[in-house]
Amino acid sequence: MDLQKNKVYRCQITDYTADGTGFAKIEGRAVFVPRTAVGDQCDVRIVKVTKNVAFGRVEKIIVPSAQRTAPACPVADKCGGCCYQHITYEEELRAKEKKVRDALTRIGGQDGAKLLGITGAPTTEHYRNKAQYPVGRNKEGSIVTGFYRPRSHDIVPVEKCLIQSETADKIAAVVREWMTEFSVMPYDYEKKRGTIRHIYVRVGEKSGESQLTLISATKKMPKLDVLVERLRAAAPSLTGILLNHNQRDDNVILGNRTDVLWGEPMLEDRLCGHTFLLSPEAFYQVNHAQAERLYACAVDYAGLTGEETVLDLYCGAGTITLALAEHAKTAIGVEIVPEAIENAKRNALRNGMENTEFFCADAGQAAQRLAKRGIDVLVVDPPRKGLDATARDAILKMQPPKVVYVSCDPATLARDVAELCGAGYTLEKAQAFDLFPRTFHVETVVLLSKLKVDHHIEIELKMDELDLTAAESKATYDEIKAYVLNKYGLKVSQLYIAQIKRKCGIIERKNYNVSKKEDAKVPQCPPEKEAAIMDALKHFQMI
Structure with missing residues (x-):
């Protein structure tokens, strides 16, 4: 019914x-x-x-x-920021660990036992070092800051957020008061008019510094000098007050131009023993204590001895790259955001890490260009959408012995793991980390290694198969079968693969799989499977 x-x-x-x-x-x-x-x-x-x-x-x-527990936040049932305020933290960790394990098994087709567990956070309150408050008006017309309702652009007013830093809340309050007093309009996304779009605050957990970036749709505002004076008085930790210009019609928070109203253009903080300068555009993990644990796990999974060349894709301001460089011969960082790469280069110089290189480029395109460098370990920390097709193809072409994947989305992680494992890698182990208590987000580190066929696959080896051409030695029949099954959902036999190899001039022997019966009928490979096998041969660079 x-x-x-x-x-x-x-x-x-x-x-x-x-x-x-x-x-x-x-x-x-x-x-x-x-x-x-x-x-x-x-x-x-x-x-x-x-x-x-x-x-x-x-x-x-x-x-x-x-x-079940009573939510500590008074707007927990309205705000779209947190979804787990109403359950114990132990239950939240259980749910997140299950979420990662389910993704790896159901989407990734992996053994769930490879996930070794989840590392909980030391605190669930005021852990975020980054706040981006949308600005609007309530029903009474008063200026408010807060967070959006789920699946909405309606702002739930929040003056004191339990997961944001208290400094960020204090700075937002000063900006609200200034806007109210001097009639500075919040930006209206429906009417496409107004001034202040977001209040963006970053704090340095170890340095004690803070930075405000005011995001505006207009270039001129009244009494900015008054705002700067009030902010400095209310938040002595401020080292920079910036104005970002964003006149876009979409929901992207930062625009392309940032001016310094007062102080320094970058925030300083320390992570994993290194000092970092951060521009507003640079990626930096929001939970400092858990980020150090996360990166320590990534370095441990890399298993470096000091002789390796390591490539770090999506490197941001170079946080993971510098941690890897301490244990590698060379660490190369790649990031598409120009400001982040400039931060990374400066950070390497500030920390005396001379064995680092940084390139501003798309991850997939850079990986293709750097493949000839002989990458021993590849580390990737992509955005929520995971690896794009170009990046995955570049990894498979590069064939690094180890891939350490740091993910903020279990579903796209599992999708990419399935793709890589279908092309010859194996999932060795995984560990989840809760960097976002009270929200549904969770980070995971996985270690993938290039599959050693003689250690992992049992095959029946015939004597006539030992006479391999150079092309045949690039991929086994089982690897080709796995590739075709994973990408096309087709099962192909060894006989079909041999037929297509022969068509391509790879196999020249006449006695492979030939029946002793003179009138034996040999099934021929169907066109759709032939196309899939041809693609596999190209993928493994056999043709």
Whole structure:
């Protein structure tokens, strides 16, 4: 029977989705219920029904889960920033570890036991070193800052956020007061008019410094000198007050030009024993304590002896690159953001890391160009969308013995792991890290190694197969089979592969797989499988 919209059903929450929403089965239909905990028995009102799933909201908790707790945040049920304020931190870690393991098994096709566990954060409050507050007006017309409601551009006013730094909240309050007093309009995304779009604050966990970047849609504003004076008085930790110009029509936060209103253009902080200068554009992990643990794991997985050449794609300001350089012969960093690369070069000089090189380029294109350098270990820390096709192809062409993948999205990580493992790599181990307590985000480090066929694959070796041409030696039949199955979903036989090899002039022997019967009919490779095998031969550089 189909679920009825607006009708209330009693159910039990049995799991969480990837974004932290509670999951239940009601009359055989999957139902998603926000702000619930596994074990909750509750009455749920159905608010939307689609062909396959339904969405509901809690009307009443009948029996609360043992993992449920009272949210410390007063707007936890409205704000789109945190989704786990209502459960214990132990339950949150369990959910995140399961999320990573499920992705690796269901999407990646890997053994879930390879995930060794999750490393929890030492604190769940005021851990973020970066805040980007949207600015708007409430129903009464007052200027507010806060965070967007889920799937909305409506701002939930938040003056004191439990996961942001207290310094950031204090700076945002000063800007709000200045805007109100001098009639500085917040930017209206629907009407495409106004001035202040975002208030962007960064703090240095170890340095104690802070930096404000005011993001504006207009170049002129009244009484900026007054704002600077008030900010310096309210937040003595400020070392720079910047103005970023953004006149775009989309939701991208930073524009292309940044001017210094007062102080220094970059923030200084220390991470993993190194000092870093950070521009507003440079990527820097938001949780300092957990970032050090995350990077230590990445360096450990790299297994460096001091003789390796290491390539770090998506290097940001060079944080991982410098950590790797301490243990490698050469560490090369690649990043597409020019300001971040300039930061990385300066950071290497400041820390005396002479065995580093940095290039501003697209990750995939740079990897292709650097393939001839003989990369021993490849480290990647891509954005949430994961590796693009160019980067994956470059990695497979480069064939580094080890790939250390640092990911902020389990689903795209699992997709890329499946792709790499289907082309000859194997997942050795993985470790999850909670850098974002109270949100659904989670980081993971995995180690992939180039598959050693004689250690991992059992094959029946015939004597006539020992006479290999140079092309044949590049990939085994099992590797070609795995590649075709992973990319095209087709199963191909050894006979079909041999036929296509022969067509390409790779096999010249006449006695391979020939039946002793004179009138034996040999099945011929179908066109779609021939095309897939040809692609595999090109992929392994055999033709």
